[in-house]
Amino acid sequence: MDINQYMQDVGTRARAASRAMARADSATRNRALTLIAAAIVRDAGLLREANQRDLDAAAAAGLAPAMLDRLTLSNAAIDTMVEGLTQIAALADPIGEISNMKYRPTGIQVGQMRVPLGVIGIIYEARPNVTVDAAGLCIKSGNATILRGGSEAIHCNRALARLVQEGLLGAGLPADAVQVIDTTDRAAVGALITMPQYVDVIVPRGGKGLIARLMQEATVPMIKHLDGICHVYIDAKADLKKALDIGFNAKCHRYGTCNTMETLLVARAIAPQVLPQLAELYLTKQVELRADPESHAILAGYPHLVAATEEDWSTEYLAAILSVKVVDGIDEAMDHINQYSSKHTEAIITEDYSDALRFLREVDSASVMVNASTRFADGFEYGLGAEIGISNDKLHARGPVGLEGLTSLKYVVFGHGEVRK
Numbered sequence: 001m002d003i004n005q006y007m008q009d010v011g012t013r014a015r016a017a018s019r020a021m022a023r024a025d026s027a028t029r030n031r032a033l034t035l036i037a038a039a040i041v042r043d044a045g046l047l048r049e050a051n052q053r054d055l056d057a058a059a060a061a062g063l064a065p066a067m068l069d070r071l072t073l074s075n076a077a078i079d080t081m082v083e084g085l086t087q088i089a090a091l092a093d094p095i096g097e098i099s100n101m102k103y104r105p106t107g108i109q110v111g112q113m114r115v116p117l118g119v120i121g122i123i124y125e126a127r128p129n130v131t132v133d134a135a136g137l138c139i140k141s142g143n144a145t146i147l148r149g150g151s152e153a154i155h156c157n158r159a160l161a162r163l164v165q166e167g168l169l170g171a172g173l174p175a176d177a178v179q180v181i182d183t184t185d186r187a188a189v190g191a192l193i194t195m196p197q198y199v200d201v202i203v204p205r206g207g208k209g210l211i212a213r214l215m216q217e218a219t220v221p222m223i224k225h226l227d228g229i230c231h232v233y234i235d236a237k238a239d240l241k242k243a244l245d246i247g248f249n250a251k252c253h254r255y256g257t258c259n260t261m262e263t264l265l266v267a268r269a270i271a272p273q274v275l276p277q278l279a280e281l282y283l284t285k286q287v288e289l290r291a292d293p294e295s296h297a298i299l300a301g302y303p304h305l306v307a308a309t310e311e312d313w314s315t316e317y318l319a320a321i322l323s324v325k326v327v328d329g330i331d332e333a334m335d336h337i338n339q340y341s342s343k344h345t346e347a348i349i350t351e352d353y354s355d356a357l358r359f360l361r362e363v364d365s366a367s368v369m370v371n372a373s374t375r376f377a378d379g380f381e382y383g384l385g386a387e388i389g390i391s392n393d394k395l396h397a398r399g400p401v402g403l404e405g406l407t408s409l410k411y412v413v414f415g416h417g418e419v420r421k
Contacts, residue, residue, distance in 0.1 A: 001183060007191035010146055010179055011198025014119045017176040018144035022116050026093035028171050029139050036167030037085040040132065043163060044078050050159040051128060058152045066256030066318045070126035071152055081132045084386040088136045091384075094407055095142045109414040114407045116142035117200045121192045121220065122388065124205035125150035131160045133379075133386035134203075135178045139168070141406040144177045146199065148192055150206070151184035158182065193218035203389045203401070208316065223401055225366070225392040227316040228258030229342040230374045233333040233359070234274055235350035236267040242371055243274050243349045248281045249373040250347065256318045258390060259345050259367075259377040263313060263323040265333045271326045272298055287320045294326040313340040330355050334362050341365055343392040345377040366392045366399040 021029075040047065051073035058071055094114045101111035120143050124130045131147055138145035149157040161180035168175050181188050193202050193214055202222045204211045211226050232250050234243045250261035266275060275298045282289065283302070290308040291299055299305055312323045313336070327333045330348075337346050347369040348359040356370045367377040377400065379387025384402030391397045397405035 001185070003183070003185055003187040004191055006183070007181075007188055007195065008198075010181065011119070011195050013176040014144045014146050014179060015198050017174040018116070018118045020174050021139070021142045021144050021177050022095075022118075024142065024173055026095070028173060029093075029142065030089045032139050032167045032171035032173055033085045033089040033136055034167075035170045036132070036136070036164050037082045037089075039163040039166050040078060040082055040085075040160075043159070044075075047073060047078060047156065047159055048075075050155040051153075053155045054128075054153050061152075063152065067126050067152070069254070069256045071128070073128050073156055077129050080380070081129050084133055084380060085136045087380075088140045088386060088403075091140065091403060093140070094403055098412060106420070107416060107418045111412055111414075112409040113412045114404075115410055117406055117408055119144045119146065119199050120388070120406065121146045121148070121195075121199045121202045122205065123148045123189055123192065123202065123210065123214070125207060125210060126153055127205070128153045128156040128160060130205055131157050131180065132164065134388055135164045137386055137388050137403060137406060139173075139177065141403050143406055146179050146181065146192060148181040148189055154184055189214075190217065193220055196220050205389045223389060223391045223393065223397050223405065225258065225342065225344055225390050227342045228260065228344040228390075229262050229314060229316050229340060230259055230345045230347075230377075231263045231265055231333075231337050231341060232261045232347045232349065232374060233265040233327075233330070233337070234267060234270060235330060235333075235348055235352060235355055236269040237352040237355065238267075238270060238274070238349040239351055239371075240270075240274060240277075243270075244277055244281065246347065246349055246371070246373050247274075247278050250375055251282070251287065251322050252285045252320075253373070253375045255320055257375070258316075259374050260318070261322070261347075261374050262315065262317055263325065263336075263340070265325050265327050265336060266295070267329055267333070268294070268326050269329075271295065275299055275324070275326075282322065285320055287322055290321060290323045292325040295324045298326070299324070316342070330358060334359065337363055337365070344390065345369065345374045347372060347374050366390065 097114045122134045164178045165175040199220045202220045208227045279302050288304040290306045290312045343365045345367040346365045379400040379402045387400040
């Protein structure tokens with residue numbers, strides 16, 4: 001296969017399909033989503049079989065447990081994909097909405113119309129559910145998309161692509177509106193990120209190595225986050241039960257996600273009380289604690305205790321490992337977060353209203369939470385139906401990227417024959 005020629009053909013067809021998607025009305029796009037959801041329910045068994053082929057190959061190749069977890073398409077994951085499509089279909093359609101209309105002294109009316117971005121290229125590793133989430137959001141927002149999943153999920157992604165295209169055709173939309181790259185050759189990624197004539201934006205969803213490479217090589221704009229170094233700060237005025245519940249959930253609900261807590265910060269006044277109790281909870285999951293000297297002394301005797309190094313504060317483990325540090329109070333906690341965070345998601349556990357507001361204002365991350373687990377930082381939990389990715393950039397989109405993040409605004413002008421003098 002000539003990869004460059006193949007990718008040029010994919011890009012040409014995607015660009016043509018994007019014009020048809022932009023013309024399609026809301027009912028037609030919603031119909032496609034409904035048909036895709038029904039097809040996934042119908043063929044759930046076939047999807048699990050395809051996924052098992054991927055899992056067998058991945059296990060034989062020695063993939064890490066976190067990657068195998070992301071790759072697994074469980075019954076619950078299939079149900080979540082279907083629910084995500086249902087929620088997306090139920091969302092208000094942003095396309096064509098006109099806002100901020102104002103009369104100017106000249107007599108013209110000026111406003112803004114929400115429009116699709118065009119063609120969105122999405123690059124991701126493992127997680128076959130991303131194929132459906134991304135396709136659903138792009139269809140709803142009137143975009144065409146080119147999906148390049150990881151080679152480890154090729155069988156499942158092919159099966160999902162067939163169902164997505166079946167739904168598009170059933171609704172009278174072009175199948176080329178959602179294309180899954182049908183090769184595991186990595187050269188396809190290099191081509192996709194350097195085709196600005198066909199692709200309007202790239203959304204990478206994967207490990208730090210993948211995104212770092214794309215940041216160096218891409219000539220197409222990106223919506224991205226590099227990694228998820230998320231913090232929970234337990235304030236001196238925290239409710240102990242909330243601190244224990246959230247401190248455990250934020251780390252142990254799932255290890256291999258970008259919104260998992262990687263560093264726990266605890267106020268000195270409450271550390272002797274809360275850290276031993278949290279350690280008992282972490283012991284049930286055999287979590288390794290990489291502790292600063294003060295927390296190390298408090299946790300002496302914990303079987304999986306290691307002295308933290310400077311590198312630990314800026315590491316995304318994606319594993320049963322947690323950095324722990326005792327801080328004097330909220331100021332030191334925020335200083336630490338703003339120095340080491342990847343600006344993804346941070347949480348404070350406190351009953352002090354003033355501290356909560358300070359944390360919300362002063363912590364410079366895409367999602368900042370009060371008395372809630374960082375694991376809520378995703379599109380489904382935020383009511384977006386699903387997400388195309390999470391952005392810790394500050395331009396265009398920030399945080400979970402749902403429908404609105406896949407659109408742009410253009411100015412529209414209504415006149416009555418006015419001419420400029």
